[in-house]
Amino acid sequence: MTIAENVARVRQRMEAAARRAGRDPRKIRLVAVSKTVDPDRIREAIEAGVDSLGENYVQEAQKKIEELGPKAAWHFIGHLQTNKVKVAVRLFDWVHSVDSLRLAEELNRVAGQQKKVLPVLLQINLGQEKTKFGALQDDTFRLLEQMGSLPGISVKGLMTMPPFFDDPEESRPYFRALRELAGAVSRRKIAGVSMEELSMGMSNDFETAIEEGATLVRVGTAIFGARPHK
Numbered sequence: 001m002t003i004a005e006n007v008a009r010v011r012q013r014m015e016a017a018a019r020r021a022g023r024d025p026r027k028i029r030l031v032a033v034s035k036t037v038d039p040d041r042i043r044e045a046i047e048a049g050v051d052s053l054g055e056n057y058v059q060e061a062q063k064k065i066e067e068l069g070p071k072a073a074w075h076f077i078g079h080l081q082t083n084k085v086k087v088a089v090r091l092f093d094w095v096h097s098v099d100s101l102r103l104a105e106e107l108n109r110v111a112g113q114q115k116k117v118l119p120v121l122l123q124i125n126l127g128q129e130k131t132k133f134g135a136l137q138d139d140t141f142r143l144l145e146q147m148g149s150l151p152g153i154s155v156k157g158l159m160t161m162p163p164f165f166d167d168p169e170e171s172r173p174y175f176r177a178l179r180e181l182a183g184a185v186s187r188r189k190i191a192g193v194s195m196e197e198l199s200m201g202m203s204n205d206f207e208t209a210i211e212e213g214a215t216l217v218r219v220g221t222a223i224f225g226a227r228p229h230k
């Protein structure tokens with residue numbers, strides 16, 4: 001299968017999942033996760049219509065973004081260290097993985113310097129896994145109230161990465177929990193915070209995530225094939 005065929009297949013599956021859930025497929029964006037993928041193969045995805053790319057590491061992404069540039073929107077989806085924020089804000093259009101007030105404040109400060117307003121999502125570690133980043137669910141309201149007051153970032157929603165399961169049905173309760181949490185946040189009407197985006201679902205479970213309300217799915221392997229092990 002070529003990358004173009006994979007993209008077409010993923011889009012068909014996204015549309016079918018949206019229809020099953022009675023949702024408008026146009027409200028769901030595919031973020032093709034291109035970590036470890038070289039620029040030529042990323043270009044193939046762009047030529048196949050991919051307009052959003054996801055990267056996990058600032059340094060790795062830098063070369064690709066400088067080469068491929070504004071042909072796509074670049075989404076940062078990995079753990080962001082505060083010492084990489086300056087470069088990240090310059091390179092990326094979105095950050096899905098804000099997981100602390102300290103990081104939000106640093107993004108705000110640097111975005112202000114670069115005269116930008118950066119769209120961000122708060123990453124929630126719903127599984128409370130020690131090996132995963134993300135804020136704890138109990139801290140959601142407190143963090144969002146503080147983030148909403150920062151003018152350099154625009155809080156657009158939530159992101160999560162559940163524990164890995166072979167059976168995507170096992171991810172469903174996590175996706176549902178994230179949607180319900182976003183609903184609770186919306187009802188609180190926090191100044192400066194909107195909950196229009198839910199970033200959830202990967203190659204193994206993006207259809208389930210769409211059925212549960214995902215607006216951004218982050219799909220790597222199903223588009224670019226298996227990644228080399230580290």
Ligand SMILES: *Cc1c(COP(=O)(O)O)cnc(C)c1O
Pocket residue numbers: 033035056077078161202203204218219220221222
């Ligand atoms: C690597 C990665 C993905 C894509 O995973 P696949 O299983 O290859 O689709 C999505 N989200 C995050 C945060 C990732 O690190």
